[in-house]
Amino acid sequence: MAVTVTQQLLNTLRNQYLTSLYGRRAGIDPNEYEIGPKDFRVQIENILTTAATTLSNFGITCLGCTVVSSAIYTLQGGAPGVQTKQIVQTSSSTLGYVIQAGSSVTFLTTGGSSFNQMTFACIGATQELIALSSLTWATKNTANSGVTFSTF
Numbered sequence: 001m002a003v004t005v006t007q008q009l010l011n012t013l014r015n016q017y018l019t020s021l022y023g024r025r026a027g028i029d030p031n032e033y034e035i036g037p038k039d040f041r042v043q044i045e046n047i048l049t050t051a052a053t054t055l056s057n058f059g060i061t062c063l064g065c066t067v068v069s070s071a072i073y074t075l076q077g078g079a080p081g082v083q084t085k086q087i088v089q090t091s092s093s094t095l096g097y098v099i100q101a102g103s104s105v106t107f108l109t110t111g112g113s114s115f116n117q118m119t120f121a122c123i124g125a126t127q128e129l130i131a132l133s134s135l136t137w138a139t140k141n142t143a144n145s146g147v148t149f150s151t152f
Contacts, residue, residue, distance in 0.1 A: 010036070013029070013035040013036065014035065014036050016029040017029060017035070018030055021036075024036070025037065042058065042059040043056060043058065043060070044059060044060045044061075045059065045060070045061050045062070046062045046064050046090075047064060047065060047073065048064050048065050049065060049071070050065055050067050051071055052071050052072055052073065053073050054073075054074045055073055055074065055087070055099065057075060057076050057078045057082070058078065058079070058082055058085055059085070059086075060086045060087075061086070061087045061088070062088050062089075062090045063087065063088070063089045063090060063097045063120055064090045065097075066091050066093055071098075072098045072099075073097065073099045073100070074100055074101075074102055075087075075099050075100070075101055075102065075105070076101075076102035076105065077101075077102055077105040077131065077133070077134040077135050077137070078129070078130075078131025078134070078137060079134070080132065080133050080134060082131040083130060084128050084129070084130065084140060085128070085129040085130075085137070086126065086127070086128050086129075087099065087118075087126070087127050087129070088124070088125070089120040089121075089122065089124065089146065090123065091123060092123045094121055094122055095121075096119045096120065096121045097119065097120040098117060098118075099117065099118045100117050100152055101115075101117065101137070104135050105134075105135050105136070105137065106135065106136055106137070107129070107136075107138075107139065107149055108132065108136055108137065108138040108139065109138075109139045109149050110139070112149075113136075114151060115149035115150060115151055116151055116152060117149065117151060117152045118147055118148070119147070119148045119150065120146060120147055121146050121147075121148070122145075122146035123146075125145075125146025125147045126141075126147070127139060127141070127147050128140035128141050
C-alpha cells in the first residue's frame with residue numbers, strides 16, 4: 001500500500017493567510033494556525049559545570065561536563081503547553097547525569113507517573129518532554145537505553 005503525502009510548500013501556505021503578521025513572513029490561516037516561518041529557534045544551554053544547577057524549563061539542554069561529579073541538576077516544572085523541552089547528553093562520560101524534578105514535579109512515562117528523577121548514562125542519550133501542567137512533564141519519546149527514570 002502506498003503512503004499518501006500532502007505536499008505543503010512554504011509559499012502555498014503563505015497564500016492562505018487571513019492575517020499577516022510581518023509582511024508575508026508570518027501569518028494566521030483560516031484554521032487559526034500560525035504559518036510562514038521556516039522553523040522556530042530555541043535556546044540551547046550547555047551545562048559544563050559540576051556544581052548543582054537548575055536547568056531551563058524550555059529549549060534544549062546539553063549535558064557536556066566530563067569531570068567526575070556528584071552534582072544533581074534540577075528541572076522545574078514547565079509552562080503548560082510547552083511543546084518540547086529536549087535534554088541531550090553530549091559528553092562521553094558514563095558516570096550518569098542525575099536530573100531531579102523540582103518540588104512536586106513528576107515525569108509521566110510509559111513505565112509510570114510518579115517518577116521524579118532521570119539519569120543519563122551515555123553519549124547521545126536524549127529525552128524530549130512536554131509540559132502537561134506546571135507539575136507534570138510527559139515523555140514525548142520512549143527513552144533510549146541511555147536514560148532511566150526513578151524516584152528519589
